[in-house]
Amino acid sequence: MSRIGVFVCHCGMNIERTVDTQAVAATLSEHSGVVFTTDYNFLCADPGQRLIRDAIAEHKLDGIIVAACSPAMHEPTFRRVAAEAGLNPYLCEIANIREHCSWVHQDRDKATQKAIRIVKTLVEKVRGNQPLEPLRIDHDDKCLVIGGGIAGIQAALDVAESGFEVILVEKEPSIGGHMAQLSETFPTLDCSQCILTPKMVEVSRHPNVRLLTYSEVVEVTGYVGNYEVKIRKNPTYVDPDKCNLCGECVKVCPKSVGSEFERGLVERKAIYIPFEQAIPSSYTLDEEACLGLHPLRCSECAKVCEPKAIDYDMRPEYIEESVGAIIVATGYSLYPISSLTEYGGGQIPDVIDGLQFERLLSASGPTSGEVRRPSDGKIPKKVVFIQCAGSRDPERHNAYCSKICCMYTTKHALLYRHAVPDGEAVVFYIDIRAGGKGYEEFTQHAIEEERILYLRGKVSKVYRQDDRVVVWGVDTLSNRRVEIEADLVVLAISMNPHPSNLALSKILKISCDADGFLKEAHPKLRPVESLTAGIFLAGAAQGPKDIPEAVSQSSGAAVKAVTLLTKDKLIHSPEVVEIDEAICGGCGICVDMCPYNALAVNGAGVAEVNEVLCEGCGSCVSACPTGAAQLKNMTTQQFVEMIEVALQDG
């Protein structure tokens, strides 16, 4: 390749401030094989793109380097521009002189010298590149949705309505997630279950949805459009087809444990249904709580079960599915209350978390909607709500804002005032973050018309005194110390990532951010995609969100999945391995190294590549003893040339 063009972008002042782009262009014009160089203010803008197209035509360029931002930003843009000018897009390379240079250095001379070296390496790379055509591959047209909360339900419904089959996997015995636990939703005070349960029913009855509850994704292999998924369906020990929901088993079961759905406020039996509207509507025998699955150990439930629905011999069932796209909607968990020792979390029974208070407010909750405190069942006459419990506290707890707590605390205080008209509600807050449709009005209404006392300041200590809970805090607006004797303290506890995120991120090969939420491909422009093609994110799995946001993101993720599934063929990168048959010794080391089974030694005793399976990692290239295996456009020879110019003096 002998007619290479180099385009150096100023990116406004982003690059130009620390890199002398003219000097970069001038130096590169001396470099062997480079016939055209220029610098320009914004190459990604329309006139910049036109400049590149015109230069390719005018100077008959057979390779170009765009020295600009990270290839993660604009590699597709500039490769498209090259193609528009008739240049094979794989003969366009991006030199990252912004993220890796101008933004991280301050000395203009040093940054300019480094930028020159970076651009030179890409010139050498493009010199060794060959024109490639993308591979076109078939794909499966099913979608896997992981998580059956409101986010997963919405995503599953949207994909199913578009005509594609959905496998909806939920870890718990019922779908519904946290939204099923809520009493009412802010700011409209809709009954949460009333708006959720129709969707639960719809998704469970949808002809395109296969619902797998009490199930977990244990293995995912493959690649975009062609994922092989292994799901473990855990045994419920109850046949849902036979169970008639008589509930006799629950009456005789001798073992009780804290109810997860009621957040430990009451107990459930070892055989249980999480809540009345649970879907599927069937009982589950919790094998960890059960006295023993062996009929000789207890078997009280089986004895009374008339339809003989209980089967102690049920075993985990492994289900394998091929899917084209995956939507991850694992939701959130709460920051452990016992970590908030300064607030008596986990030690004082009348210090509870927000979800527990939801259950106390809920008409279907353990107190039938009467607000009664856990310790003695009395109606609390003074309730203190503490916001940012575990949030916005980088020294001790989570640094981030959990986003939903300001609003749900307002809702809690308001619903409490409605339930206990002579009760006093006090809210400690740092700021009130009420961004959202109708949110600010909702908060203002609560403060002004519902006689809720908002105190701006942090609580330093909560302790028990006789049967009351004493809250020490400070009112920073009047600069006074405040001491309140309350009957109940409700912590607006921080949202944590779902504990399954970490394991799942490894199974799916997607990333978690520093806080443990799933990482999106781009925080602003690709918020519903993961960095792995074909895997999308929905709801609080990606970061703290309220219901409307989770639902919107789910519909967004569904559209992304549907866009992929609707395609006739998917494009697969042609930057895959090729074997030089003349020097391949047929040793088969590459076959063992390949994580995708893309290589095999054929009858002629040389390795053969299945290009569609090859993901281009290059494990085989590094291990090939003869150098016969090479990644197209990333050959060892190319790297050696790149290294040489990177290290050249001057």
Add this chain to the structure above:
Amino acid sequence: MAKLNDNGFEPKIVAFLCRWCSYAGADLAGVSRMTYPANIIPMRVNCSGRVDAGMVMAAFEKGADGVLIGGCHPGDCHYVNGNYKTRRRVILLKRALAEVGVKPQRLHLEWISASEGVKFQRTVTEFTGLIKELGPSPMSGDGED
């Protein structure tokens, strides 16, 4: 021979960064405007497992004073297990370097995820400092280890 003057010595360092984790971590360091020494020349590889012995030895032969390899954390490799292959290869390469008289510390492997811009900055800063202390590589002609 300003290069031999320890204070003024500006080492040349080649960094092979895997596209999914460390290269993206370096991008994040950029987006977050973190600063670090300008001595490294980054090169994008699909996977740290692609970095073969030939590439590392070529870098030292052609005058690198240090080589940094950045990969995904164990268990997080985009290509299932490429980083484990790198980990083993780096152990062997360090031995090979010692045999030819190059201090094995001149080759450094670090796991840097896409969200660890701070770790990228710290790694580059510390590694550049270490190579400055070690001085020029004996393979680049005028140093001794």
